Amino acid sequence: xxxxxxxxxxxxxxxxxxxxxxxxxxxxxxxxxxxxxxxxxxxxxxxxxxxxxxxxxxxxxxxxxxxxxxxxxxxxxxxxxxxxxxxxxxxxxxxxxxxxxxxxxxxxxxxxxxxxxxxxxxxxxxxxxxxxxxxxxxxxxxxxxxxxxxxxxxxxxxxxxxxxxxxxxxxxxxxxxxxxxxxxxxxxxxxxxxxxxxxxxxxxxxxxxxxxxxxxxxxxxxxxxxxxxxxxxxxxxxxxxxxxxxxxxxxxxxxxxxxxxxxxxxxxxxxxxxxxxxxxxxxxxxxxxxxxxxxxxxxxxxxxxxxxxxxxxxxxxxxxxxxxx
Amino acid sequence: xxxxxxxxxxxxxxxxxxxxxxxxxxxxxxxxxxxxxxxxxxxxxxxxxxxxxxxxxxxxxxxxxxxxxxxxxxxxxxxxxxxxxxxxxxxxxxxxxxxxxxxxxxxxxxxxxxxxxxxxxxxxxxxxxxxxxxxxxxxxxxxxxxxxxxxxxxxxxxxxxxxxxxxxxxxxxxxxxxxxxxxxxxxxxxxxxxxxxxxxxxxxxxxxxxxxxxxxxxxxxxxxxxxxxxxxxxxxxxxxxxxxxxxxxxxxxxxxxxxxxxxxxxxxxxxxxxxxxxxxxxxxxxxxxxxxxxxxxxxxxxxxxxxxxxxxxxxxxxxxxxxxxxxxx
Numbered sequence: 001x002x003x004x005x006x007x008x009x010x011x012x013x014x015x016x017x018x019x020x021x022x023x024x025x026x027x028x029x030x031x032x033x034x035x036x037x038x039x040x041x042x043x044x045x046x047x048x049x050x051x052x053x054x055x056x057x058x059x060x061x062x063x064x065x066x067x068x069x070x071x072x073x074x075x076x077x078x079x080x081x082x083x084x085x086x087x088x089x090x091x092x093x094x095x096x097x098x099x100x101x102x103x104x105x106x107x108x109x110x111x112x113x114x115x116x117x118x119x120x121x122x123x124x125x126x127x128x129x130x131x132x133x134x135x136x137x138x139x140x141x142x143x144x145x146x147x148x149x150x151x152x153x154x155x156x157x158x159x160x161x162x163x164x165x166x167x168x169x170x171x172x173x174x175x176x177x178x179x180x181x182x183x184x185x186x187x188x189x190x191x192x193x194x195x196x197x198x199x200x201x202x203x204x205x206x207x208x209x210x211x212x213x214x215x216x217x218x219x220x221x222x223x224x225x226x227x228x229x230x231x232x233x234x235x236x237x238x239x240x241x242x243x244x245x246x247x248x249x250x251x252x253x254x255x256x257x258x259x260x261x262x263x264x265x266x267x268x269x270x271x272x273x274x275x276x277x278x279x280x281x282x283x284x285x286x287x288x289x290x291x292x293x294x295x296x297x298x299x300x301x302x303x304x305x306x307x308x309x310x311x312x313x314x315x316x317x318x319x320x321x322x323x324x325x
Numbered sequence: 326x327x328x329x330x331x332x333x334x335x336x337x338x339x340x341x342x343x344x345x346x347x348x349x350x351x352x353x354x355x356x357x358x359x360x361x362x363x364x365x366x367x368x369x370x371x372x373x374x375x376x377x378x379x380x381x382x383x384x385x386x387x388x389x390x391x392x393x394x395x396x397x398x399x400x401x402x403x404x405x406x407x408x409x410x411x412x413x414x415x416x417x418x419x420x421x422x423x424x425x426x427x428x429x430x431x432x433x434x435x436x437x438x439x440x441x442x443x444x445x446x447x448x449x450x451x452x453x454x455x456x457x458x459x460x461x462x463x464x465x466x467x468x469x470x471x472x473x474x475x476x477x478x479x480x481x482x483x484x485x486x487x488x489x490x491x492x493x494x495x496x497x498x499x500x501x502x503x504x505x506x507x508x509x510x511x512x513x514x515x516x517x518x519x520x521x522x523x524x525x526x527x528x529x530x531x532x533x534x535x536x537x538x539x540x541x542x543x544x545x546x547x548x549x550x551x552x553x554x555x556x557x558x559x560x561x562x563x564x565x566x567x568x569x570x571x572x573x574x575x576x577x578x579x580x581x582x583x584x585x586x587x588x589x590x591x592x593x594x595x596x597x598x599x600x601x602x603x604x605x606x607x608x609x610x611x612x613x614x615x616x617x618x619x620x621x622x623x624x625x626x627x628x629x630x631x632x633x634x635x636x637x638x639x640x641x642x643x644x645x646x647x648x649x650x651x652x653x654x
Contacts, residue, residue: 057422058420060438060457065497075516078458081460082422085399085424088347088383089364089382090346090363116516116539117538
């Protein structure tokens with residue numbers, strides 16, 4: 001399918017994290033370890049990178065609104081220009097890492113890779129990686145909406161500085177993360193020390209790589225913490241769905257509630273359809289396709305997850321249930 | 326141009342050059358076609374082929390006048406290259422990218438990030454900071470006024486005057502900018518699949534939308550009667566002959582195909598345009614009746630740059646794949 005095409009595109013990793021969490025340490029690690037790969041790095045806090053590298057480019061973090069009637073559809077204008085320029089380099093590189101400032105919302109960066117045609121044709125968003133401070137995250141989730149955004153948006157979370165907290169505190173903060181974000185992969189680290197293949201090459205936005213949405217993750221967090229402002233919600237249906245009901249519903253919902261829905265993901269079983277349908281979304285931007293035939297004996301369960309703020313759970317559930325064929 | 330004397334294909338007359346790197350710009354220095362390569366070099370494709378390494382990095386922008394080519398690169402340099410292949414570093418700022426360049430009468434303009442620079446042949450350099458990264462630069466034809474495109478509109482700057490720069494506002498990210506030859510209009514290409522224009526007389530807005538893709542190439546035709554643009558499966562020409570501009574009028578659509586137009590270039594004298602496509606095809610089209618002549622057969626790599634010789638007697642073109650063609654009529 002689109003596999004070979006996807007592989008030839010340059011993967012882009014978005015690196016976020018609140019001030020002081022250990023983002024720059026991770027970046028320096030990725031750049032200095034002997035993995036034999038070359039990365040172009042777009043940084044905002046110029047000068048913090050300890051490595052002299054002509055593939056490090058400073059950016060201005062210019063967030064632009066698109067005039068397409070979609071109020072949450074913001075992109076990074078400077079990034080479009082920088083990636084255009086980087087793609088012209090003759091020696092090439094294996095990947096691009098975009099570091100955002102500690103106070104940045106990851107959405108405009110992610111959306112840049114879906115909205116701009118030229119950028120989208122040559123690069124592919126690999127994953128949003130968030131570095132979080134194990135000791136202070138709990139507090140930041142209370143007082144810093146930016147930190148909450150970064151956790152909600154992440155595909156991979158480095159729970160860093162674990163040496164500064166007890167095992168009980170670690171479990172507590174992991175559950176708080178799970179209450180917001182049920183599908184990020186969480187890695188415990190010290191001094192941002194992690195194998196590079198746990199951070200890069202994740203294929204988090206690759207529809208072919210959506211495996212399963214683990215319901216245990218969803219429940220684990222909610223049992224303990226309830227963040228009314230930012231949370232995740234998931235629904236399942238054993239009865240097959242009707243595509244003619246589902247698509248109008250999800251489109252209308254993300255158009256209307258797009259500013260509040262940060263991420264969405266789903267694995268769906270449609271009536272009389274031998275193939276799994278998968279989709280994922282960033283605010284109002286949705287991407288979906290048939291993925292593969294349902295396997296013999298695999299339960300044909302539809303499952304959908306939203307991460308967002310001020311989610312109207314009863315209304316979402318009612319809408320989803322109405323999509324049953 | 327007498328159509329009767331010209332066959333419908335000129336592909337056999339096209340001289341081809343393999344340049345080995347993506348072409349990002351094309352221009353004529355006198356009678357010599359010159360191609361700007363992404364990797365930083367200028368390839369002169371005249372009788373004596375010549376290669377000038379203008380930048381130690383990616384060549385990001387190019388402007389040309391009768392005597393020289395000025396280029397900006399991600400090496401932070403602005404370089405002037407003359408017809409004999411000699412180069413001169415006009416400006417250098419390490420660690421910055423020179424995103425845009427423009428040439429006016431006795432002045433060079435360029436931008437690095439949010440700052441536009443005006444460097445006259447005699448006198449001091451002047452700088453103007455705009456609200457966001459400069460997306461495009463264009464001199465008005467006398468060379469005293471500079472249009473600086475950015476997010477939220479265009480700033481009209483008179484670098485030698487005390488007056489406060491005038492801002493033409495329109496929401497969105499403006500990337501390319503051009504004055505109409507009669508100086509009545511300023512037009513920008515936008516990040517969205519649209520153009521925006523302003524009537525300078527009264528600040529009236531002109532929205533030109535309906536494109537399936539971002540417009541990356543635009544050119545006013547001889548005398549400024551039309552603005553030809555890329556971005557669709559045919560060349561879109563907006564009528565600019567009247568005082569009101571294109572508002573309330575339908576654009577002309579020339580050379581329709583099932584492949585997108587990637588580049589347009591207007592003949593300097595006649596009402597003829599060259600239309601380059603994403604599959605490498607180039608056609609010459611007469612605006613009055615849409616008559617087409619094939620110049621270059623498709624080869625699957627997009628046309629990224631085209632230029633006419635000043636007398637209109639020759640056309641050159643280059644592709645992303647690194648091939649160039651020169652047609653002498």
